Amino acid sequence: MKKINTIIFLMTVAFILSSCDDFLSQRPSKESAIVPSTLEDIELILVGTWREDCSSDHVTYGGGDIQLLPELEAAANGSYRVSYVQAGTWERNESGSIVDYMWRYRWQNIFKANLAEYELTVIKDLSENDIAEVKAKAAFRRAISYMELLNIYTLPYCEKNLEEPGLVLTKDIGYDYSLKRASLKDTYDFIEKDILAALNVKAQLTNRTGANSPYRVTKAAANALASRFYLMKHDYANAKKYAEEAIKLYGWNNVLDYNTIGYYATPTKGTITVNGTPINFEANYPATRGWNTDVQWTEDIFTNMVIKNSYSQDHFTALIPSDDYIACFDADGSKENDARYKYFFIEDYLYAQGKAVTKNVPCYYKPKKYTLSVPEMIMNIAECEARVGDYNTAISLVNQLRAKRIDPTSDDVNLSASSKDEAIAIVLRERRREMGPFKRLYDIRRYNSNDYAADDVTLTQKFYSYTSSAIDRSSAIQTYTLKPDAREYAAMIPEADVMASNGELLQNTY
Numbered sequence: 349m350k351k352i353n354t355i356i357f358l359m360t361v362a363f364i365l366s367s368c369d370d371f372l373s374q375r376p377s378k379e380s381a382i383v384p385s386t387l388e389d390i391e392l393i394l395v396g397t398w399r400e401d402c403s404s405d406h407v408t409y410g411g412g413d414i415q416l417l418p419e420l421e422a423a424a425n426g427s428y429r430v431s432y433v434q435a436g437t438w439e440r441n442e443s444g445s446i447v448d449y450m451w452r453y454r455w456q457n458i459f460k461a462n463l464a465e466y467e468l469t470v471i472k473d474l475s476e477n478d479i480a481e482v483k484a485k486a487a488f489r490r491a492i493s494y495m496e497l498l499n500i501y502t503l504p505y506c507e508k509n510l511e512e513p514g515l516v517l518t519k520d521i522g523y524d525y526s527l528k529r530a531s532l533k534d535t536y537d538f539i540e541k542d543i544l545a546a547l548n549v550k551a552q553l554t555n556r557t558g559a560n561s562p563y564r565v566t567k568a569a570a571n572a573l574a575s576r577f578y579l580m581k582h583d584y585a586n587a588k589k590y591a592e593e594a595i596k597l598y599g600w601n602n603v604l605d606y607n608t609i610g611y612y613a614t615p616t617k618g619t620i621t622v623n624g625t626p627i628n629f630e631a632n633y634p635a636t637r638g639w640n641t642d643v644q645w646t647e648d649i650f651t652n653m654v655i656k657n658s659y660s661q662d663h664f665t666a667l668i669p670s671d672d673y674i675a676c677f678d679a680d681g682s683k684e685n686d687a688r689y690k691y692f693f694i695e696d697y698l699y700a701q702g703k704a705v706t707k708n709v710p711c712y713y714k715p716k717k718y719t720l721s722v723p724e725m726i727m728n729i730a731e732c733e734a735r736v737g738d739y740n741t742a743i744s745l746v747n748q749l750r751a752k753r754i755d756p757t758s759d760d761v762n763l764s765a766s767s768k769d770e771a772i773a774i775v776l777r778e779r780r781r782e783m784g785p786f787k788r789l790y791d792i793r794r795y796n797s798n799d800y801a802a803d804d805v806t807l808t809q810k811f812y813s814y815t816s817s818a819i820d821r822s823s824a825i826q827t828y829t830l831k832p833d834a835r836e837y838a839a840m841i842p843e844a845d846v847m848a849s850n851g852e853l854l855q856n857t858y
Contacts, residue, residue, distance in 0.1 A: 384467045387478050393464045394485050395564055403718075404450035405429075406500045406839045408667070409436030410830075411788030412807040413780070415670040418825055420698070420705045421812065425821065427666050427703075433814050437828035438807075438836040440858050441816065448842045450500060454493040461490035462521050481550055485565040488546035490519075492573055492652075494539050495580070496718060499790050501856070502532055503838045504797035505581050513854060527852040536581065543577050546570040553598045553649060562648045568597035569650035572720040575728050580790075582798050588732035591725040594649060602646040602722050605752045606687035612637040616700040629699040634691035636712045650720040665701050667710055669693060669785050674708065679777050681760030687753050688781055710785060723749060727779045731772075735800070739771035746778045753782070769802060776803060796832035804832045 384390055408414055409432050416436045420427050434441070464486045468479050494515060503509045514535025518525045530538070546565070553566040560566060574590035612633040619626050639645065674693070677683035684690065693708040726749050734742035747762045754761045763778075765771035779791065795803040807830040813823040830836055838856045846855050 385471060387471070387474055387482070390464050390467050390471070390482055391485075393460055393467070394482070394489060404448075404496075404500055405431045405435035406450070407789050408432075408786060410438065410839070411785070411790075411792060412805075412809065412830075413670050413673040413785035413788040415668050416809055416811040417668045417705070417707065418811055420665070420668065420703060420707070421819060422821060423704050424665070424702075428819060429666075430814060430817065430819065432666060433811060433819060434816075435839070436809050437811060438809075438830045438834070439828065440836055440840045440856070450496070451842050451845070454497050457493040458490050458518070459521065461486040461493070462519050464489075465519065466521050477550075480548060484546050484549035484570070485551075487542040488549065488565045488570055488573060491539050491542035491546060491577070492718075494535070494542075495573075495577060498535065498539070498580075499793060500839050501841055502535070503835065504793040505532065505536060506797035509797070513856065516853065527849045529854055539577065543570075543574050547574060556646070557642050562651050566598075566650070568594050569720055571597065572649045572725055575725060576720065579728055579731070580794060582794070584732040584736045588729050588737070591728040591732075594720075594725045595722060595729075598649055599722055600726075600748075603726075603749070603752050604645070604647055606691065607752070607755060609687065609691050610635045611691070618700065620699045620702070620704055622704045622706075627699070629696040631694055631696045631700040633694060634712050636691075647721045647723060648719050649722060649725070652718055665698060665703055665709070667785075668707050669710060673780070673785050673788075676777055676780050680763055680774065681754065681758070685755040685758040685760045686781070687755070688784075723782050727775070727782055730775045731779065734768065734771045734775045739765055739768045742771050742775050746775060749782065750778070772800070772803065793837055796837075806831055 384393065409416070414436070416428060416433060464482060468474065468482055497515055502514055503512050510531065510533040512532045513529040514532040515529060516525075516527050517530045517535060517538045547567075547570050549565055549567050549570050551564060551566045552560055553562060553568040554560045556562070562569070571590045571594035575587050575594060578584075578586035578590065612635050615633065616631040617629065619628050621627070636645075674683070674689075677686050677689045692710055692712065694711045695708050696706070697709040697711055698705045698707055726745055730742040730745040730749075733739065733745070743763060743765050750761050750763070763774055765774055776791075776795070780788065783791070792805045792807070795805055809828045810825050811828065813820045813826055835856070835858045841853065841855055843855070846853050
């Protein structure tokens with residue numbers, strides 16, 4: 349029965365997905381189903397199309413650093429999909445007709461990890477070392493997919509939430525396992541076992557695009573994922589330990605000096621009419637617009653998909669950094685001296701797209717939502733040191749990273765702190781700038797569920813009212829709020845799946 353399920357799965361995946369890998373690119377017919385028969389086949393399952401490209405509106409808009417801009421919607425009707433607004437206002441009333449790709453494809457990823465493990469029991473003559481390596485890689489893939497689901501569909505990790513609903517836990521490849529959600533505690537325990545198993549991987553990250561590239565599971569990636577996991581649990585000792593190991597394996601020398609990036613050769617120039625007045629504009633892009641980032645962008649330890657220069661063009665105009673996020677660049681110096689702002693937040697981009705609204709937009713900005721990177725590990729260590737270690741060491745790490753980000757001719761490079769509380773505040777601001785506006789939700793969940801009240805964050809968003817099918821542009825602007833202890837931190841599970849489970853898969857409650 350499981351062999352039949354394997355064939356069905358491979359036929360379905362090969363039909364739906366595209367991959368440059370020979371094994372996954374073949375389209376099976378009823379007469380010629382593909383069944384893994386070698387170690388190479390299993391490896392190809394683990395490096396095929398792992399869906400990071402279908403990201404989550406909840407992550408993009410739910411962290412507050414990407415704002416909903418009423419004047420953009422007013423100037424260009426349809427700039428925002430209803431799903432963007434639902435995610436960015438934290439109102440948990442999604443229509444069942446909205447497709448939640450994050451939910452869909454992370455479960456697909458988990459299925460593929462389970463499939464790789466299962467095939468180890470079918471294929472003969474594999475060495476113990478080969479079996480151990482595949483198990484470690486499959487454990488990594490399953491763990492990272494579960495962690496992404498955790499950060500969206502469950503409440504944050506803390507003592508009072510441990511018995512709240514977690515996720516459906518499975519290592520099965522069949523279709524008859526229970527859809528009952530485990531507790532949050534059991535879900536974290538399940539993932540932790542995979543995290544520890546993944547640390548046994550032997551592959552090294554030694555080059556950008558070959559067999560040991562950041563698209564493959566490596567020892568550096570396993571340690572980086574472990575650091576992220578333990579930071580989610582507020583286990584600062586282990587978060588620091590594994591971040592240090594990740595940097596040891598693939599580290600500081602791969603941090604780019606953003607000050608050397610410069611601008612793309614050709615800006616976009618034009619004229620647009622705003623309120624009856626013609627305005628000449630010039631949108632300057634960072635040189636990363638023309639990079640082969642497979643080779644030139646060295647900071648990533650692991651990414652789920654082929655590295656791309658940027659987000660797709662149709663999303664740019666709806667990705668507006670919040671005023672609060674932009675102000676963060678002036679909190680410890682000047683944004684004009686910070687290459688992260690100077691090169692990656694493009695003035696007049698909306699003008700260049702025919703939108704009569706002036707707002708900076710993040711373009712050709714590499715730090716994306718799910719990538720594990722060297723800068724993230726540096727910031728993990730700095731945060732752990734600030735919270736439970738030597739806060740002067742934390743500030744020193746921050747300054748070493750800032751030397752790669754801040755104009756060296758300015759006085760903004762080196763920061764200082766006179767207390768633990770001041771150091772924590774500096775580290776968290778630096779982390780916010782460094783991680784970019786697309787990962788903020790992950791950090792706010794941690795801040796609002798730890799035992800340190802000074803880092804709590806209340807999010808607000810101002811936008812029109814809306815229904816499940818349309819934005820009401822005639823309505824008054826409303827203020828939406830997400831408080832630190834809100835149950836709305838757990839997004840709704842797609843209603844179609846809840847209904848299909850015949851009551852076994854329980855919806856989140858608010």
